[in-house]
Amino acid sequence: MATELFSTYSYLLDRTARKVKQYAQRRFNAENYDITVDQWLIIKNLNNTNDLNQSQLADITGKDHPTFTRIIDLLCKKGLTERKIQPNDRRCFLIHLTNLGKQRVLEWSPKMAEIRMKAWQNLTEKDYKNLKRILDTIYMNLDEHEKFINEL
Amino acid sequence: MATELFSTYSYLLDRTARKVKQYAQRRFNAENYDITVDQWLIIKNLNNTNDLNQSQLADITGKDHPTFTRIIDLLCKKGLTERKIQPNDRRCFLIHLTNLGKQRVLEWSPKMAEIRMKAWQNLTEKDYKNLKRILDTIYMNLDEHEKFINEL
DNA sequence: TTTATATATTTGTCATACTAACAATAAGTA
């Protein structure tokens, strides 16, 4: 593999991930959608699987638990989600998408899909499969937990 | 293209980029290398092309200017770089890798290469070329400046 | 029942990403 700095996958990955997030955020802002890319990821996911607790949702969306707490704080402040107490386990909350939250997901989804497709111009279904395979392989190569599981 | 959260390239990209950075940082910390991944990227690059000004270096390493200012502040505090005044243009500094900086690049490079290869297990040269092509395509699709250039 | 351990969430700290506003300097122009 080439060892030149700018040929390294880590630089390319970081740069591209940032570009995608940055582009999406600018499009959100241009439409006056008062939400960040990471916040969107979460409410979009809540629309599919509502009423999970924070830990589960954090894991699903790939966020650190402290980071997740803070993002939910902001979503609650915006009225898009709420924390529901569970009487049978008072350690955890269920994160619930409010009616406003559901409305926003419906309202904003088409634009989000359009933005997502924009990045994929000139690429094929096969490219997607390859990308997914390569990224998943890298992820697994570095994931301590998965490595442990595989050794069992 | 699939629309599920876990099948979106943006999620995969973000997740993988973070995993790579996180893994590298943990390995740095384990070796007591007092440096972050982003700081390393910059001194590694300075070792090839020393004495550029901040704007040029920020562009090369893909950082925005405010972020770059802060990273250079930290690198200078650690004695790895220094800002040199240019008499003919007093707006900008040349960023200079100190002797300690050069020493650290030499000292740490082998471990960094090892860490980089770790993520690439089970992948081929062809995978690398594909990944690079796909990521570059996504980047170009979203890059306003390049788009403008291409239209000329 | 008391103690120990595990789970869920929060708080604090540092680093980075991005935006906006600002200061200093340089370069172009009337």
Add this chain to the structure above:
DNA sequence: TACTTATTGTTAGTATGACAAATATATAAA
């Protein structure tokens, strides 16, 4: 020269990411 515009870099504010530590509650063990 004086005015305007562009460039370079900094600072401040908000959001996120990673990690360590604290808090509250639940569960298991002695």
